[in-house]
Amino acid sequence: MPATDEITSDSKDNFASKVMIQLKQDILIGFFKPGEKLLMSRLKERYQVGISPLREALSQLLVEQLVVVENQRGFKVHPISLQEMHDIYQSRALIEQLCISLAIERGDDEWEAGILASAHKMQKFSDCIESHPHEWEKRHQDFHTAIASGCQSPTLLQVRRSLYEKASRYRNLWLNKNMPDPKVFATNQRQHQDLITALLQRDIPLAKQLIAEHLLSPSLLLGKNDSLQ
Amino acid sequence: MPATDEITSDSKDNFASKVMIQLKQDILIGFFKPGEKLLMSRLKERYQVGISPLREALSQLLVEQLVVVENQRGFKVHPISLQEMHDIYQSRALIEQLCISLAIERGDDEWEAGILASAHKMQKFSDCIESHPHEWEKRHQDFHTAIASGCQSPTLLQVRRSLYEKASRYRNLWLNKNMPDPKVFATNQRQHQDLITALLQRDIPLAKQLIAEHLLSPSLLLGKNDSLQ
DNA sequence: AAAGGGCATAATGTCGACATTATTTGTTTT
DNA sequence: AAAACAAATAATGTCGACATTATGCCCTTT
Numbered sequence: 001m002p003a004t005d006e007i008t009s010d011s012k013d014n015f016a017s018k019v020m021i022q023l024k025q026d027i028l029i030g031f032f033k034p035g036e037k038l039l040m041s042r043l044k045e046r047y048q049v050g051i052s053p054l055r056e057a058l059s060q061l062l063v064e065q066l067v068v069v070e071n072q073r074g075f076k077v078h079p080i081s082l083q084e085m086h087d088i089y090q091s092r093a094l095i096e097q098l099c100i101s102l103a104i105e106r107g108d109d110e111w112e113a114g115i116l117a118s119a120h121k122m123q124k125f126s127d128c129i130e131s132h133p134h135e136w137e138k139r140h141q142d143f144h145t146a147i148a149s150g151c152q153s154p155t156l157l158q159v160r161r162s163l164y165e166k167a168s169r170y171r172n173l174w175l176n177k178n179m180p181d182p183k184v185f186a187t188n189q190r191q192h193q194d195l196i197t198a199l200l201q202r203d204i205p206l207a208k209q210l211i212a213e214h215l216l217s218p219s220l221l222l223g224k225n226d227s228l229q
Numbered sequence: 230m231p232a233t234d235e236i237t238s239d240s241k242d243n244f245a246s247k248v249m250i251q252l253k254q255d256i257l258i259g260f261f262k263p264g265e266k267l268l269m270s271r272l273k274e275r276y277q278v279g280i281s282p283l284r285e286a287l288s289q290l291l292v293e294q295l296v297v298v299e300n301q302r303g304f305k306v307h308p309i310s311l312q313e314m315h316d317i318y319q320s321r322a323l324i325e326q327l328c329i330s331l332a333i334e335r336g337d338d339e340w341e342a343g344i345l346a347s348a349h350k351m352q353k354f355s356d357c358i359e360s361h362p363h364e365w366e367k368r369h370q371d372f373h374t375a376i377a378s379g380c381q382s383p384t385l386l387q388v389r390r391s392l393y394e395k396a397s398r399y400r401n402l403w404l405n406k407n408m409p410d411p412k413v414f415a416t417n418q419r420q421h422q423d424l425i426t427a428l429l430q431r432d433i434p435l436a437k438q439l440i441a442e443h444l445l446s447p448s449l450l451l452g453k454n455d456s457l458q
Numbered sequence: 459a460a461a462g463g464g465c466a467t468a469a470t471g472t473c474g475a476c477a478t479t480a481t482t483t484g485t486t487t488t
Numbered sequence: 489a490a491a492a493c494a495a496a497t498a499a500t501g502t503c504g505a506c507a508t509t510a511t512g513c514c515c516t517t518t
Binding site for chain 3: 041
Binding site for chain 1: 242243245281284285286288289291292293294298300301313316317319320323327382383384385387388392
């Protein structure tokens with residue numbers, strides 16, 4: 001019975017799966033720029049695999065709308081637009097409101113405990129944001145995932161994950177210069193604390209309002225926030 | 230300048246795209262049963278293509294969770310379960326409520342006109358349900374899509390489409406014997422009319438209640454409908 | 459000199475073949 | 489006779505190569 005390597009859990013998967021994860025990351029962090037043509041020769045060299053796994057990985061990212069395909073002209077990185085960013089952020093806020101509402105209705109003691117545990121791990125890491133931004137990003141994500149997971153709906157959680165990934169692309173490309181700002185960081189910490197309070201009090205309207213403000217604040221570079229009760 | 234074949238619009242796409250559509254249909258209608266192993270040799274023979282386009286198509290359906298892949302053991306049709314059916318139907322109802330709420334807030338005259346037009350085309354086809362069930366299904370779908378499209382959110386509409394497809398699988402597999410029932414059909418027609426009235430009156434709470442009842446009625450074979458305000 | 463057409467280059471899309479891995483069948487041993 | 493091991497069969501995953509199609513360059517023509 002093999003004991004180790006349960007962390008990565010992909011040492012036995014096929015090439016397409018591994019390449020898909022790497023390629024997705026490269027697109028999300030902006031190594032491949034929006035609209036950029038994805039040459040097969042370049043991808044082959046970068047990921048050290050043949051054409052077949054590459055095309056399978058690209059086919060998967062096609063469904064996730066991270067790449068686009070033109071008739072007989074190969075693959076390109078999905079272009080970005082202010083319009084799409086607003087739509088994604090708005091939709092993400094609505095889905096997150098949905099998950100949180102359901103979580104408040106369905107969440108049990110374990111759900112509450114998970115929120116407090118992940119919040120603690122996030123807050124203990126507050127001082128290391130600038131030194132390890134990637135790890136802090138993970139703990140922040142884990143905190144919000146702990147909240148949303150209380151909805152107990154795999155379908156909604158998968159939609160939520162997909163929207164998170166697309167939004168993170170815009171965050172990395174356009175608005176990742178506001179994280180080291182201590183002003184907005186203090187605001188974020190306060191938002192987290194208020195959210196936890198609202199959750200434990202099972203105050204659905206307040207929690208919905210708080211999560212919407214929290215998620216949409218980075219995208220308020222340009223206005224246009226309407227209709228989220 | 231080529232004039233024709235804009236109807237299918239896929240006569241020039243690559244094989245993987247065409248095979249994906251056909252294979253998706255075959256899974257949704259139940260030609261390939263849930264959990265069934267998808268032999269490459271059989272797929273090659275059925276769709277008359279090589280392995281490469283097949284694997285690309287399967288990779289796409291993997292993301293849409295219509296097939297699953299086991300380590301080095303090939304592809305299988307995604308299994309079904311009562312639990313997943315409830316989750317999909319519940320999530321679909323919530324997403325549809327979201328789209329309709331936004332549509333009522335954002336919809337203009339053209340939105341209203343589109344609803345009435347598609348409703349008319351659906352009702353004129355009421356007598357032909359048993360003779361052309363497929364065409365009636367399309368008009369029914371067009372009617373609801375006309376309503377939801379008023380939300381003007383490509384992201385939400387895509388989520389909605391994905392959930393519709395998954396739900397249609399369960400409808401085809403488990404509960405497609407209640408359509409010719411005249412009793413439930415009359416109820417459906419009444420539900421449509423009430424929904425249109427609520428939409429034109431911009432009554433969001435009523436519209437949300439009506440659409441939830443309409444979408445969840447087929448899945449009420451077993452209870453468990455909670456929390457849709 | 460600019461525009462259009464034709465040729466050369468390059469990239470994509472697809473297939474067949476090979477190596478690896480799982481499954482089944484048959485044999486042997488207890 | 490049942491279980492376990494081994495060989496044979498079959499299916500998957502990957503790569504290289506070929507045909508098709510797009511792109512860029514150069515030459516010709518007005």
